Amino acid sequence: MSELIYKSAAQLSESLAKKEVSAREVTQAHLDQITKVDKAVHAFLYVDTEGALAQADQVDAARAKGENLGPLAGVPLALKDILAQEGIPTTCGSKILEGWRPPYSATVVKKLRAAGVVILGKTNMDEFAMGSSTENSAFGTTQNPWDLTRIPGGSGGGSAAALAAFEAPLAIGSDTGGSIRQPAAVTGTVGVKPTYGGVSRYGVIAYSSSLDQVGPCARTVLDTALLHEVIAGHDDYDATSINAPTPPVVAAAKRADVKGMKIGVIKELSGDGYESGVSERFEESLEILRSQGATIEMVSCPNFDYGLAAYYLIAPSEASSNLARFDAMRYGLRVGDDGSRSAEEVMSMTRAAGFGREVKRRIILGTYALSAGYYDAYYGSAQKVRTLITQDFAKAFSSVDVLVSPTTPTVAFPIGAKSNDPVAMYLSDVATIPVNLAGVAAMSLPAGLSEGLPVGFQIIAPAMKDDRLYQVGAALERELAAKWGGVLTTKAPKLNSSAGA
């Protein structure tokens, strides 16, 4: 049944509904693929074989009884290890949470379960979602299925690699500065950062609360939309959740029509620093959208030049506060509790032992930026830049329907290439960060290959207009897939069990 792993979620949904295949068979095929390739890819931190098969059996039993099931019932999914799932180890990529089994599930997990989605396991990520390569995971780096010597992006590199390695047709990510979109770009998959507040964050381990957003990942635009519809919507348990209907994302993906739409190319997110292969694929995609009847115009967002700087003050500042909860008292690691040390000493020792380098670096940076005497100069100034970037977006969206740019300046870089230079690593997020600062919605989808490695195309829509991402993305994907003979991952190397293991 190995051909099952190459099907999209929409195709699996149809076969499942017609009872041509069972949820157990679909789930088993993906579990087999994980067994076969994950030694080489290392997308998963935990595989819940028994739980996944039990969920699949429940779906099959419900279908046999003629129950009314949602479109994704019986379709497997890879869950980023930042979301709490009751009874399942949840580490957020950190030693400080190693072995922790949450006593409750995130709202998104509950919604997935209610929709009959089969959760295969938890995927690798940079520790506390801080990174662009998964090299900051305490549990080893994930390898990019396109080239096992290269990074899969981060922080959600595990979820993106699981898709590209055909270990799952669907995945969940979270995006604070690009952690869904950058991994999607470098693995040739699709990832969406919904409007801030569009998807509940209850049960999602917080990194930077004014920026974090959970979102859907898949290999096709339609699959991403189907998942988006399942996880989105208002949640009483999340005070930052938007109380409004979810935009019609599935209908938009099916419409896939850009005729008459105005598309703005962001002037500041191009040129110097963008590899020529990335720029070429981007220009080709623009040409396709133009040929499909969209109007393309250049738009300037001058303050985007300050986005990266603002982000690396705001996110560490919020992280330094959020990560204070890892205090060795209520859950997670505790070090040095021998009766002679104070709570404060135990806290400091535990955090020293439990946090990795990048997390320590950001806690120190954030604490510094928020400390007396520096607050106005750093955190305060960054918050003002946030206002200016939001104004740039508002102005741009007054004249165009969506904005576009390359998702990342480069294709996947070799593992180790930037791990000792934090500032160089931070530049990976230069095109994705403005979106989080303003809380708007964005998608990355494949635009083709540059020297054999995937290039991402980013689409940005105003808040609560997430449907436009899917409308434009699906139109572009249709034409590109026709040219390639299938979506880009069809061209991904077929891994075998010996590869790189």
Next chain:
Amino acid sequence: MSRISNEEVARIAQLARLELSANEIAELAGELEAILGAVARVQEVAKSDVLPTSHPLALVNVVRPDVVRPSLTPESALSGAPASEEDRFRVPQILGEEA
């Protein structure tokens, strides 16, 4: 950009309850300086007439009805605790001996 001293990093680490070795402190002092050097440019455009944005949503006082609903049992709430005693989290001494 003023130099960031090892003492300054040590003081910040203490505020953050993060024990650092002398080596880590020296390394972080250098890195912090490089990162702050790269991000300080926010000050170029952060003029006094620009209002700060703390959050993308303009929400104020989100409330829900105060209704009793099922919650974690003491057992499950304590299930991940490093140490517990008599249905409570057991923590190291918080006050000094003299208290």
